[in-house]
Amino acid sequence: MSHVVVDQEEVPYVKTKAKLEDAILQGRIKQAARSCKELHEKNASVHADGLYYLNSSRGVLYQTFCDMTTAGGGWTLVASVHENNMYGKCTLGDRWSNQQGSDPNRPDGEGTWANTVTFGTAESSTSDDYKNPGYYDIAAQDVSVWHVPNNIDLEQWSATSILRYHTENHFLNLYGGNLFYLFKKFPVRFGLGACITDNGPAIPIVYDTGNVDYNKNLYGPNSRRMSNFLEPVFFTFFKESSYICALFSDGVCFVVCNVLILLQFCIGGGGHFPEAIPRQCGDFTSFDWDGYGTNIGWSASKEITEAAVLLFYR
Amino acid sequence: MSHVVVDQEEVPYVKTKAKLEDAILQGRIKQAARSCKELHEKNASVHADGLYYLNSSRGVLYQTFCDMTTAGGGWTLVASVHENNMYGKCTLGDRWSNQQGSDPNRPDGEGTWANTVTFGTAESSTSDDYKNPGYYDIAAQDVSVWHVPNNIDLEQWSATSILRYHTENHFLNLYGGNLFYLFKKFPVRFGLGACITDNGPAIPIVYDTGNVDYNKNLYGPNSRRMSNFLEPVFFTFFKESSYICALFSDGVCFVVCNVLILLQFCIGGGGHFPEAIPRQCGDFTSFDWDGYGTNIGWSASKEITEAAVLLFYR
Amino acid sequence: MSHVVVDQEEVPYVKTKAKLEDAILQGRIKQAARSCKELHEKNASVHADGLYYLNSSRGVLYQTFCDMTTAGGGWTLVASVHENNMYGKCTLGDRWSNQQGSDPNRPDGEGTWANTVTFGTAESSTSDDYKNPGYYDIAAQDVSVWHVPNNIDLEQWSATSILRYHTENHFLNLYGGNLFYLFKKFPVRFGLGACITDNGPAIPIVYDTGNVDYNKNLYGPNSRRMSNFLEPVFFTFFKESSYICALFSDGVCFVVCNVLILLQFCIGGGGHFPEAIPRQCGDFTSFDWDGYGTNIGWSASKEITEAAVLLFYR
Numbered sequence: 001m002s003h004v005v006v007d008q009e010e011v012p013y014v015k016t017k018a019k020l021e022d023a024i025l026q027g028r029i030k031q032a033a034r035s036c037k038e039l040h041e042k043n044a045s046v047h048a049d050g051l052y053y054l055n056s057s058r059g060v061l062y063q064t065f066c067d068m069t070t071a072g073g074g075w076t077l078v079a080s081v082h083e084n085n086m087y088g089k090c091t092l093g094d095r096w097s098n099q100q101g102s103d104p105n106r107p108d109g110e111g112t113w114a115n116t117v118t119f120g121t122a123e124s125s126t127s128d129d130y131k132n133p134g135y136y137d138i139a140a141q142d143v144s145v146w147h148v149p150n151n152i153d154l155e156q157w158s159a160t161s162i163l164r165y166h167t168e169n170h171f172l173n174l175y176g177g178n179l180f181y182l183f184k185k186f187p188v189r190f191g192l193g194a195c196i197t198d199n200g201p202a203i204p205i206v207y208d209t210g211n212v213d214y215n216k217n218l219y220g221p222n223s224r225r226m227s228n229f230l231e232p233v234f235f236t237f238f239k240e241s242s243y244i245c246a247l248f249s250d251g252v253c254f255v256v257c258n259v260l261i262l263l264q265f266c267i268g269g270g271g272h273f274p275e276a277i278p279r280q281c282g283d284f285t286s287f288d289w290d291g292y293g294t295n296i297g298w299s300a301s302k303e304i305t306e307a308a309v310l311l312f313y314r
Numbered sequence: 315m316s317h318v319v320v321d322q323e324e325v326p327y328v329k330t331k332a333k334l335e336d337a338i339l340q341g342r343i344k345q346a347a348r349s350c351k352e353l354h355e356k357n358a359s360v361h362a363d364g365l366y367y368l369n370s371s372r373g374v375l376y377q378t379f380c381d382m383t384t385a386g387g388g389w390t391l392v393a394s395v396h397e398n399n400m401y402g403k404c405t406l407g408d409r410w411s412n413q414q415g416s417d418p419n420r421p422d423g424e425g426t427w428a429n430t431v432t433f434g435t436a437e438s439s440t441s442d443d444y445k446n447p448g449y450y451d452i453a454a455q456d457v458s459v460w461h462v463p464n465n466i467d468l469e470q471w472s473a474t475s476i477l478r479y480h481t482e483n484h485f486l487n488l489y490g491g492n493l494f495y496l497f498k499k500f501p502v503r504f505g506l507g508a509c510i511t512d513n514g515p516a517i518p519i520v521y522d523t524g525n526v527d528y529n530k531n532l533y534g535p536n537s538r539r540m541s542n543f544l545e546p547v548f549f550t551f552f553k554e555s556s557y558i559c560a561l562f563s564d565g566v567c568f569v570v571c572n573v574l575i576l577l578q579f580c581i582g583g584g585g586h587f588p589e590a591i592p593r594q595c596g597d598f599t600s601f602d603w604d605g606y607g608t609n610i611g612w613s614a615s616k617e618i619t620e621a622a623v624l625l626f627y628r
Numbered sequence: 629m630s631h632v633v634v635d636q637e638e639v640p641y642v643k644t645k646a647k648l649e650d651a652i653l654q655g656r657i658k659q660a661a662r663s664c665k666e667l668h669e670k671n672a673s674v675h676a677d678g679l680y681y682l683n684s685s686r687g688v689l690y691q692t693f694c695d696m697t698t699a700g701g702g703w704t705l706v707a708s709v710h711e712n713n714m715y716g717k718c719t720l721g722d723r724w725s726n727q728q729g730s731d732p733n734r735p736d737g738e739g740t741w742a743n744t745v746t747f748g749t750a751e752s753s754t755s756d757d758y759k760n761p762g763y764y765d766i767a768a769q770d771v772s773v774w775h776v777p778n779n780i781d782l783e784q785w786s787a788t789s790i791l792r793y794h795t796e797n798h799f800l801n802l803y804g805g806n807l808f809y810l811f812k813k814f815p816v817r818f819g820l821g822a823c824i825t826d827n828g829p830a831i832p833i834v835y836d837t838g839n840v841d842y843n844k845n846l847y848g849p850n851s852r853r854m855s856n857f858l859e860p861v862f863f864t865f866f867k868e869s870s871y872i873c874a875l876f877s878d879g880v881c882f883v884v885c886n887v888l889i890l891l892q893f894c895i896g897g898g899g900h901f902p903e904a905i906p907r908q909c910g911d912f913t914s915f916d917w918d919g920y921g922t923n924i925g926w927s928a929s930k931e932i933t934e935a936a937v938l939l940f941y942r
Binding site for chain 2: 686687688720727728731733734738739743744745746761
């Protein structure tokens with residue numbers, strides 16, 4: 001389940017003598033691939049999904065999951081957002097929003113979307129939050145999102161996913177090459193900027209598992225009604241007068257100022273959510289507005305509430 | 315202190331040319347041993363206790379401590395339970411029960427006993443909680459437990475242990491090969507099942523350091539009195555109408571429904587402990603019921619309260 | 629940015645055949661350097677600041693930042709103290725004091741200064757707390773301190789530092805060779821010992837960035853006034869009847885019992901700060917006594933409050 005092939009033509013020196021110290025310590029290992037896409041392109045033989053070792057541009061070696069099959073393959077898992085306590089409102093484990101309560105003094109919350117702090121492991125990314133150096137290091141063009149039920153083993157991620165979708169228009173080219181740089185440009189911070197004009201990009205998506213109708217049914221009827229007129233998109237940021245959110249989970253969004261419905265689908269956010277404080281604060285913002293997993297009113301289904309959101313780059 | 319010998323007959327390809335990238339990245343390193351037992355069996359020369367590198371079946375490389383001497387050797391350290399704040403009731407650091415208070419809405423607590431989340435390091439496993447991929451990856455038969463005083467350096471673990479004991483009847487063969495699978499079968503979750511019939515196995519133990527009488531004196535007199543009639547066992551799970559616990563620390567248990575005494579010795583548990591809430595909640599459940607370290611009534615001694623519980627597989 | 633050169637004369641065996649398993653698993657990699665100083669001395673060609681792999685004496689491989697230029701170079705980054713929430717008083721992220729509130733029952737707090745628990749990464753050490761095995765493993769003589777604005781990339785650390793200073797008199801020779809052993813001798817624990825006589829060493833410093841006057845202006849006017857008569861020092865510990873602190877951040881200290889001014893500059897501490905509880909509790913003790921970043925009264929400037937403290941050994 002763990003393999004990486006490196007273009008041997010590019011590392012001739014290891015053919016004559018191989019010193020571990022030379023290789024790992026002098027930085028030769030930097031010759032290894034920086035992303036699953038690079039691995040995939042250089043080596044026709046690399047086609048299995050699974051764990052691979054990658055290297056960041058600073059020479060940091062790490063292990064993550066590569067999706068080598070979807071839409072041509074070459075997708076690198078860089079992060080997961082896992083809600084460990086839907087009842088906790090910005091408590092321990094809400095690393096993608098705030099772990100210390102909804103707090104106007106801490107408008108950035110944990111700052112995770114735009115810093116280099118890493119945590120978790122690829123293997124446990126459906127049981128805990130995950131972020132690896134690829135999140136800020138890889139020069140990517142597109143994003144893929146998997147909603148995988150909590151605690152599923154990686155061998156079954158693809159088959160058990162509730163939803164999978166990806167972008168295809170290379171939008172990250174316009175935002176620095178990854179979400180780290182995108183969120184440097186659009187800070188996930190409460191109280192910044194005005195409505196609409198500060199929103200990040202809304203990008204069309206293609207479904208790999210599920211479809212628009214199936215997707216809508218996972219969220220509450222209120223949001224379903226409003227999204228009937230909309231095209232599915234991956235929306236990276238939304239800023240309304242009283243809300244901040246980092247990613248929209250459903251791939252179905254609507255960019256109109258003060259339309260609360262959108263916030264039912266927030267994945268991550270800043271450090272403060274003033275409306276009905278702290279009711280909306282957390283990594284899965286407001287999924288339980290009308291009760292946990294009820295799929296009534298504004299509440300999402302139990303299925304989507306208990307699924308980790310895996311983020312891939314290509 | 316760190317060494318691993320690999321059976322060279324099984325990795326002939328590295329004799330001709332050795333590429334770090336090939337080895338570490340293509341997964342050749344998976345040829346390395348998956349457990350201390352495998353290391354020990356393949357290599358007569360590996361006999362020193364200390365840190366070794368192991369590989370999981372998914373190719374995850376990690377470092378842990380091997381006990382190569384006790385009862386034939388080959389024991390892999392896979393986890394430790396360290397109580398960082400006996401006064402905190404399910405607070406930060408209670409990774410083997412609940413870090414967010416005793417909470418009926420979170421019956422599984424952290425879910426640590428049955429998920430793949432890892433944390434800590436072997437070196438600091440007497441100063442912090444520890445869990446490595448071996449916990450869920452190794453195919454084991456028996457368990458060994460060391461109670462080591464907090465903050466002791468690994469070179470002194472064995473010599474300073476208060477208690478050490480292990481099972482010998484290969485009971486894990488019946489439960490999937492390790493505690494991860496055992497606790498999948500017997501979920502550490504409040505509110506599940508009825509009394510007695512849902513309990514996990516109670517397995518006879520052999521003492522390596524200490525003995526039955528010494529052991530009993532480490533716990534409070536109330537429990538001492540009741541355990542006088544009992545055989546020493548390693549008990550992996552206990553479910554009573556109002557309690558959940560993962561491991562019994564003392565190796566001396568009594569399986570009778572509603573007998574509260576047993577809970578004085580709980581190591582880890584679910585996410586909710588309703589009696590006298592939250593007084594029993596934590597990784598060392600109820601050790602301080604009648605005061606911290608008093609060894610009076612139901613309280614354990616200071617000695618056992620301030621010792622980390624190290625778990626080994628073989 | 630990541631490179632390490634190893635003295636090849638010392639590892640002749642890797643010239644004949646190189647097995648990754650042999651090298652990494654048998655502990656050959658222990659031949660690699662144990663500190664940036666050792667790297668620097670053995671290899672004239674190693675002169676670039678950046679990430680390098682090091683090995684602890686127990687064979688633990690880790691990656692950290694080497695400062696190869698300041699005052700002759702050879703400085704190893706072993707830790708950083710990052711205040712993630714100045715408004716939180718001993719809350720999550722206060723790993724160098726107490727993460728569970730100011731608590732007389734937990735006088736050592738997290739115990740971080742004198743245990744082997746590690747956390748964080750070199751790359752993110754201006755965005756989060758950091759501690760690697762070098763903190764307790766390296767045999768060092770001197771300490772260097774950098775105050776780097778939060779969230780700065782490592783390539784810009786040196787250029788953007790607010791303050792940088794180091795000791796030169798090899799004082800660690802007298803205290804076991806590093807801060808871990810120094811703090812074993814001078815426990816960072818509330819309620820211990822008497823005034824003055826239990827204090828740790830106060831060591832003269834040399835400025836690499838900034839100077840005495842600039843330094844003083846970063847702290848509040850009250851402390852400025854008192855420190856006008858003092859020489860700049862690196863002070864490792866201060867124990868007053870009601871305070872405990874691990875490091876003084878400003879390099880300008882005054883050792884007189886009951887002189888509260890000193891505590892305005894505390895970096896880290898024990899688990900309990902009784903005066904005006906919990907107002908002083910945290911990794912940056914009392915920096916906001918007269919308001920956050922006001923530089924009025926006892927309050928430090930916003931600049932120094934929002935800068936991580938990086939600790940190096942040589």
